[in-house]
Amino acid sequence: MILFNKKWIENQSIVEEAKRWHISEIISKDQYESIKTCYATPFYTPTLLIRILLFIFTYITLSGVGGILLISLQNSGNSTLASTGIILGMLLLVLLEYIITHRKLYKSGFEEACLYMALWGIIGGFLGLYFDTAVSSEIIPWMIPLPFLIWGVVRFADPLTTAATYVCFFAILFFFLKQKEVTIPLPFILMTFSALAYFGAHRLKRYECAKPYRGCLSIIEALDLFTFYAASNYFVVSKTNILLIDFFAQEGNIFWVWLFYVLTFLIPLTYIILGLIRRDSLLLRMGLFTSALSALTFRYYFHLLPPEVILTLSGAFLFVIAACITRLLNVERKGFTSQNILREKSKGANVEGWLIGSTLHTTLPNQAKPFESGGGKFGGGGTGGNW
Amino acid sequence: MDTRTLQTLQSQGLLDEKQQEFLTRVYDKSLFSLFYELKTLLYFSILLFTTGIGIWVYKNIDTIGHQAIITALSIVMGSCFWYATKHKSPYSPLEVKSPGMLYEYILLLGSLVFATLVGYVQYQYGIFGSRWELSTLIPAIVFLFIAYSYDHRGILALGIAGLASTLGLTISPIQMVREGFFSAKPLILSQLIFGVSICAISLFLDYKNIKKHFTFTLLNLGSQIAFISCLFALFQLDQEAVYFLLLMILSTIGITYALKRKSFLFLLNSSLYGYIGLSYLVIKNMKDPYSIFCYLIVSGGVIITFVFKYKKALAHS
Numbered sequence: 001m002i003l004f005n006k007k008w009i010e011n012q013s014i015v016e017e018a019k020r021w022h023i024s025e026i027i028s029k030d031q032y033e034s035i036k037t038c039y040a041t042p043f044y045t046p047t048l049l050i051r052i053l054l055f056i057f058t059y060i061t062l063s064g065v066g067g068i069l070l071i072s073l074q075n076s077g078n079s080t081l082a083s084t085g086i087i088l089g090m091l092l093l094v095l096l097e098y099i100i101t102h103r104k105l106y107k108s109g110f111e112e113a114c115l116y117m118a119l120w121g122i123i124g125g126f127l128g129l130y131f132d133t134a135v136s137s138e139i140i141p142w143m144i145p146l147p148f149l150i151w152g153v154v155r156f157a158d159p160l161t162t163a164a165t166y167v168c169f170f171a172i173l174f175f176f177l178k179q180k181e182v183t184i185p186l187p188f189i190l191m192t193f194s195a196l197a198y199f200g201a202h203r204l205k206r207y208e209c210a211k212p213y214r215g216c217l218s219i220i221e222a223l224d225l226f227t228f229y230a231a232s233n234y235f236v237v238s239k240t241n242i243l244l245i246d247f248f249a250q251e252g253n254i255f256w257v258w259l260f261y262v263l264t265f266l267i268p269l270t271y272i273i274l275g276l277i278r279r280d281s282l283l284l285r286m287g288l289f290t291s292a293l294s295a296l297t298f299r300y301y302f303h304l305l306p307p308e309v310i311l312t313l314s315g316a317f318l319f320v321i322a323a324c325i326t327r328l329l330n331v332e333r334k335g336f337t338s339q340n341i342l343r344e345k346s347k348g349a350n351v352e353g354w355l356i357g358s359t360l361h362t363t364l365p366n367q368a369k370p371f372e373s374g375g376g377k378f379g380g381g382g383t384g385g386n387w
Numbered sequence: 388m389d390t391r392t393l394q395t396l397q398s399q400g401l402l403d404e405k406q407q408e409f410l411t412r413v414y415d416k417s418l419f420s421l422f423y424e425l426k427t428l429l430y431f432s433i434l435l436f437t438t439g440i441g442i443w444v445y446k447n448i449d450t451i452g453h454q455a456i457i458t459a460l461s462i463v464m465g466s467c468f469w470y471a472t473k474h475k476s477p478y479s480p481l482e483v484k485s486p487g488m489l490y491e492y493i494l495l496l497g498s499l500v501f502a503t504l505v506g507y508v509q510y511q512y513g514i515f516g517s518r519w520e521l522s523t524l525i526p527a528i529v530f531l532f533i534a535y536s537y538d539h540r541g542i543l544a545l546g547i548a549g550l551a552s553t554l555g556l557t558i559s560p561i562q563m564v565r566e567g568f569f570s571a572k573p574l575i576l577s578q579l580i581f582g583v584s585i586c587a588i589s590l591f592l593d594y595k596n597i598k599k600h601f602t603f604t605l606l607n608l609g610s611q612i613a614f615i616s617c618l619f620a621l622f623q624l625d626q627e628a629v630y631f632l633l634l635m636i637l638s639t640i641g642i643t644y645a646l647k648r649k650s651f652l653f654l655l656n657s658s659l660y661g662y663i664g665l666s667y668l669v670i671k672n673m674k675d676p677y678s679i680f681c682y683l684i685v686s687g688g689v690i691i692t693f694v695f696k697y698k699k700a701l702a703h704s
Contacts, residue, residue, distance in 0.1 A: 014396075017388050027406060035401050046694075049651035053658070054694055061687030067680035103695075110691065279416035284424055292431075308442035315436025319496070322428035326489045329421060338488070340422040341413055353604045357544020360434060360499065361552070 008041040043106040054109030062117045082128030089121030138175040162216040190231035198224035225286040232263035429492040467497025482600045483538040502526035524553040582613030614660040634664040
């Protein structure tokens with residue numbers, strides 16, 4: 001099972017939560033220090049930024065090694081290159097397990113970079129060997145990475161590897177159905193798969209043995225919610241219909257058009273309502289995100305008003321709603337509040353300020369050059385870009 | 388977190404009963420915060436609204452509808468500033484606690500609408516004559532005044548962006564990188580001087596204990612602009628040695644400051660940009676790909692070794 005010491009992972013998470021309590025002024029500094037001492041672990045887990053630094057430079061170092069090997073083997077055949085990638089990837093995995101165990105690394109950036117490089121070498125190698133064969137299949141390239149990705153998830157509980165595993169499973173199902181020329185039921189089967197996977201992951205989270213994997217299970221839940229929505233979104237279904245089934249089909253020429261229109265709007269609303277009832281942040285946030293996608297879908301097919309009017313009115317409407325709810329929930333009502341109870345560990349205010357400045361300034365007219373009348377064209381040099 | 392863990396912490400004397408009860412309510416969701424969701428909604432609604440009015444005002448400039456739009460926007464702006472002023476705390480050179488999330492975003496909305504209106508007034512009535520840059524400079528100065536007066540980091544960043552815009556520059560790293568490859572020498576050097584100036588001013592204000600909590604935002608913006616401009620000066624312009632030396636000086640200053648103030652962001656930025664500049668020169672002068680890969684291995688290895696060797700010192704920081 002998981003490579004890392006489970007007790008240490010649990011203790012580390014307690015200390016991390018205690019830090020949030022201290023930042024949120026729920027506990028004192030002395031209390032936080034006491035918890036930190038009581039639940040100290042030998043893990044080396046640096047701050048996010050050191051983690052990024054270690055990740056980048058580990059990747060650079062390993063890329064250098066990879067580059068030298070490529071140069072050395074450039075005149076060999078594809079199969080030699082592929083086999084070398086596989087062997088070195090496996091050696092790197094073995095080395096990684098040794099380093100993690102002895103150096104007690106955990107979320108350090110170093111082991112993530114090594115893991116991704118190792119998986120890249122192994123999966124890339126097997127895919128290289130497969131593409132050298134005469135076999136042609138849309139499913140097999142998605143099946144090849146699976147055992148190694150699952151190994152990465154089980155052994156390291158890595159979020160990115162978890163996401164890649166889910167994508168592979170989803171792709172296998174999709175191409176299998178495509179191969180069997182399953183057209184009309186395709187979206188519904190994908191939705192069923194997503195729903196089952198969501199409930200499965202949600203259920204698994206309750207078990208004690210799944211504690212170290214809760215982060216990975218949350219990733220699966222998020223992806224399930226997204227694919228459940230995407231499989232029913234009218235735009236996705238319509239375009240997929242054209243791509244897969246009838247290249248010359250007109251948009252709208254799909255079975256039960258009305259159902260997909262309804263689902264495109266109903267599903268985000270359902271997520272939001274369920275998120276509020278069950279007090280589930282993931283459901284709620286996915287509901288907000290998919291609502292935005294549904295709005296874009298609606299805008300793509302129906303042009304009721306000019307874009308600037310839509311933007312202004314929707315912005316004003318959303319602002320009024322958000323402001324009213326914020327004001328209403330300034331005091332706790334039925335267990336809901338707009339106060340920030342548990343602040344995040346990072347220096348959010350600084351990041352937020354910088355984000356606002358970097359993004360919102362692009363909405364301001366740049367007056368460096370005169371405007372054309374009536375057309376409302378923006379001119380000016382320098383700040384027309386987006387973050 | 389499991390609520391049983393909270394009970395364990397209380398039984399160990401690490402939490403008192405009141406804290407344990409409160410945290411139990413949080414983790415079993417009987418107290419549920421919508422803070423981040425509402426904040427995101429407020430941010431995106433302002434983004435949509437200000438983007439929309441920015442276009443709508445100018446598209447209707449010659450129509451009767453535009454008077455109504457301008458009146459409506461003036462009312463919106465006035466209401467926002469009235470609300471913000473009503474809830475504002477007195478000025479202090481120290482950090483002033485915000486009355487709340489809504490206050491911050493209403494103030495932000497009012498400021499953005501103000502800038503749009505200034506632009507309109509210049510376009511429609513030409514109050515600044517042919518001095519178009521004043522229509523970005525005036526809002527930028529007003530933003531900086533509002534930022535310090537109302538203690539708002541986002542508006543501070545907007546003020547810096549406005550100043551940059553007046554000079555024909557940008558603060559967006561992506562925009563800088565996109566345009567950097569095509570920029571002329573004066574623009575790159577202007578950007579570099581602008582970035583260094585922002586850093587210098589922020590350090591001066593920090594030394595004078597004026598809104599020290601703004602130092603991070605100002606330094607972050609200024610250092611990003613300075614580093615990226617310096618890199619492009621190294622890539623695009625002649626006198627590589629001069630710009631490389633300048634980059635190394637900026638990186639050294641950045642790393643020293645980061646270690647002194649225990650800021651990992653500046654440590655990351657300063658070391659990364661310095662590394663990119665050094666690698667550019669090394670790789671450019673190496674003809675052999677084998678040597679380039681050896682350089683990557685050695686340089687990456689040195690940094691990893693440094694981080695692991697001094698991990699305790701970095702962790703305590």
